[in-house]
Amino acid sequence: MSYRLKAITREDHLAFVATLPSVSHLQLPSWGDVKQDWRAESLGWFDADDRLVGAGLVLLRPLPKLRRYLAYLPEGPVIDWTAPDLDAWLRPLLAHLKARGAFTVRMGPPVVVRRWSADAVKAAIADPETRRLGDVAPTAEDPRALDIADRLRRAGWRRSASGGEDGFAAGQPRHVFQVPLAGRSLEQIHQGLNQQWRRNIKKAEKAGVKVVQGDYEDLPAFHRLYLETAERDRFVPRPLSYFQRMWTALRAEDENRMRLYLAHHEGEVLAAATMLTVGEHVWYSYGASTSRRREVQPNNAIQWRMMCDAHELGAAVYDFRGITDTLEEDDHLLGLLRFKAGSGGEAVEYLGEWDHPLNKVLHQAFRLYLSRR
Known part of the structure; x- marks a missing residue:
């Protein structure tokens, strides 16, 4: 089987995504609108009958002073990763x-390798x-995931040693924590x-904590808590814009x-979080709280409300996103892993x-540029 690849419209891209249970929110045309420092393009794979059978959002970031690009497909592309001829x-x-002038192509196959239950993580x-x-x-x-990795290596691909998503250090978490919702009642x-x-x-x-849905006008309140969280947890925050x-x-x-x-208590917002949904997959995206x-307990309250709403939307999974795979007691991210493991879900690699x-x-x-950042 051979495939023809070409740029596709936003409408065709979204129509293809709509035929699937879910894809990563990072593989939607709208994510290209978010990443303004990158040039975005929707690509489609067509079979011999000219049917659209795969799609991907590629982000192109230029090297300074050169017309050469890092081409990045975060958590994609959306293709048949189990195909015999990958x-x-x-x-x-x-x-x-x-x-198109790319000097390197980076991608994140949405392929799960291993899972650990909450009990296994706790132990x-x-x-x-x-x-x-x-x-x-x-x-x-x-x-099958190990077989896919072997085939990628034979085809000249190498595992990336990437950092965060800012600038050229493009990267998404390899380990996440997810709570399966499909087939389970809220009581379960x-x-x-x-x-x-x-x-x-x-x-x-x-205590009277009230969790409510906010609107565009509430983003500054979220961002004030987010800046406090960034200072406390030692990460570089994104701007309100x-x-x-x-x-x-x-x-x-x-919509x-x-x-x-937002979690309110006695007239004050104590915690806030964003939730993203694509099909049957819901992500806890960004969280913020005051000390x-x-x-x-506003953080538990807000997460439980989001999980309930995800269940009402018909989600199959509630995704807490990234976790550390380091279990050292002095790792400041270990507390976050403990918190997420308390949800009773599973760690996913x-x-x-x-x-x-x-x-x-x-x-x-x-x-070399990345290593010196």
């Missing part, structure tokens, strides 16, 4: 992007001899929470694509991001 899908992608955290989640026997493993999902989560949700209710752009672009595509939730009045150099000199220069 290279038949990827060869036309490389050819197209090389002609791993409690074991002082365990340093990384990857050292723990998984609850489930897909051998609530029972799956650990005792501390259930206690904290009850505390929030008794970024979230305003997200809201406008994503909701123009679907449920992005929601904002004040933590005893009323994806195949990670992969690079294919199209210009080896520029690719090495790019890697």
